[in-house]
Amino acid sequence: MTSTTPAADSAVPVKRRRDRAAREREMLDAAERIFGERGYQGTSMDEIAAAVGVSKPLVYQYYGSKDGLFLACLSRLRAQLLDAVSDAVLGASDPEDAMYSGFVAWFTFLDEHPRAWSVIVDEGMLSAGPAAQAADEVRADFVELIATMVRLNLPADRAIDEEQIQIVAQSISGATERLAIWRTQNGGSPTPEKLATTLQELLWRGLDALRG
Amino acid sequence: MTSTTPAADSAVPVKRRRDRAAREREMLDAAERIFGERGYQGTSMDEIAAAVGVSKPLVYQYYGSKDGLFLACLSRLRAQLLDAVSDAVLGASDPEDAMYSGFVAWFTFLDEHPRAWSVIVDEGMLSAGPAAQAADEVRADFVELIATMVRLNLPADRAIDEEQIQIVAQSISGATERLAIWRTQNGGSPTPEKLATTLQELLWRGLDALRG
DNA sequence: AGAGTGAACTTACTCCCAGTAAGTTACTCG
DNA sequence: CGAGTAACTTACTGGGAGTAAGTTCACTCT
Numbered sequence: 382m383t384s385t386t387p388a389a390d391s392a393v394p395v396k397r398r399r400d401r402a403a404r405e406r407e408m409l410d411a412a413e414r415i416f417g418e419r420g421y422q423g424t425s426m427d428e429i430a431a432a433v434g435v436s437k438p439l440v441y442q443y444y445g446s447k448d449g450l451f452l453a454c455l456s457r458l459r460a461q462l463l464d465a466v467s468d469a470v471l472g473a474s475d476p477e478d479a480m481y482s483g484f485v486a487w488f489t490f491l492d493e494h495p496r497a498w499s500v501i502v503d504e505g506m507l508s509a510g511p512a513a514q515a516a517d518e519v520r521a522d523f524v525e526l527i528a529t530m531v532r533l534n535l536p537a538d539r540a541i542d543e544e545q546i547q548i549v550a551q552s553i554s555g556a557t558e559r560l561a562i563w564r565t566q567n568g569g570s571p572t573p574e575k576l577a578t579t580l581q582e583l584l585w586r587g588l589d590a591l592r593g
Numbered sequence: 594m595t596s597t598t599p600a601a602d603s604a605v606p607v608k609r610r611r612d613r614a615a616r617e618r619e620m621l622d623a624a625e626r627i628f629g630e631r632g633y634q635g636t637s638m639d640e641i642a643a644a645v646g647v648s649k650p651l652v653y654q655y656y657g658s659k660d661g662l663f664l665a666c667l668s669r670l671r672a673q674l675l676d677a678v679s680d681a682v683l684g685a686s687d688p689e690d691a692m693y694s695g696f697v698a699w700f701t702f703l704d705e706h707p708r709a710w711s712v713i714v715d716e717g718m719l720s721a722g723p724a725a726q727a728a729d730e731v732r733a734d735f736v737e738l739i740a741t742m743v744r745l746n747l748p749a750d751r752a753i754d755e756e757q758i759q760i761v762a763q764s765i766s767g768a769t770e771r772l773a774i775w776r777t778q779n780g781g782s783p784t785p786e787k788l789a790t791t792l793q794e795l796l797w798r799g800l801d802a803l804r805g
Numbered sequence: 806a807g808a809g810t811g812a813a814c815t816t817a818c819t820c821c822c823a824g825t826a827a828g829t830t831a832c833t834c835g
Numbered sequence: 836c837g838a839g840t841a842a843c844t845t846a847c848t849g850g851g852a853g854t855a856a857g858t859t860c861a862c863t864c865t
Contacts, residue, residue, distance in 0.1 A: 398842055420721045436844050505717025509632045548791045551775045552768035559767025579760045583799035590794045648815050
């Protein structure tokens, strides 16, 4: 009864050891959840390890550093976000609708994945070290999507000023990120549709102007 | 000769004790410089204290925490930046020029104060705690300046959708911040004038559209 | 001048957390 | 079964944020 026989545990055959890929996934899931709840600074590696039921050095063996683990979370979440927006854009009927749908998809996704959004906001934590560069590359995919959309909207017969396109794409990326932050502080108040409509109105005619 | 007579020091009467206001200024200056060079994470409170020639607890007595000290730097730098942009806007001849001049002033200031800019970028480090809220209030001044400009450009005889104005102001603030970050990574490549011109073209007609 | 008072300042810690060295346990394949 | 390797742990170091408790200076007020 009081003995600590290992056999007693066999009723629940907890797999102590798992292969690397599975553990990495467990760690990533736990990290995503905890980073999302407590933020980068507020999360300790011990905490994540404990949540997985594993010791800290194992986490270091698989992800190298706290930044590395955080970056892995960030990449995965950004990829999901990019997918959501891409799908919306590709499913649209015309360029104007593509832009609007993309904005709606962006704000809606962030609404529906608040913890994901917290992680993305904390991206700024990686302002130093090699992780910072990697984080920028992750964001660059997004800017490139926007740039592509902008290019499609411009006439094919004109020489396109690629630098201007980059400026516009970076601007839109920055605007949507700030709007998302503002919105969460504001109690989620303007709806995704209202935000998308306003952005649409603000930008559409300006994109026209860039043609000449 | 080899004696450590205190009298020998009297040739350079180093004021060991200074009054609080003076010390706070010294600390703020040192913190601004070091935070600007090494970033928030890379800076230790001991380092700042040593730069001032003082012990760490004194810094804590005056600024409360690392976040508090960083926030003090941030506020001062943001205020300078706001002044620079305000001056440019107020000195303009018409609304269109005000907008353009404001953008140029923004990018030029950041060019000329790279350490200040580093600190502002690191603002994201304060994503948790009471300092985060304070940091947002500091930024809000900027958004309000933009909102005022937008209002001035709208016709006085129409009911103004205040929510739309906030959206636009937040967008512009986000766009200019991201452009500034991108620009430093890009080797400072598009000139302030080119950035301002492109933003001007992109936004001007859109602001018109918001009237109806 | 000398005692009293408060502000400026220091020494010497605690605690927490990222990261690591070195070893141990369990699974697999001959 | 034994050898090899991948999964995993215990037990530590180092460094930096924050603090408790005391010390020294400068300035009043008799």
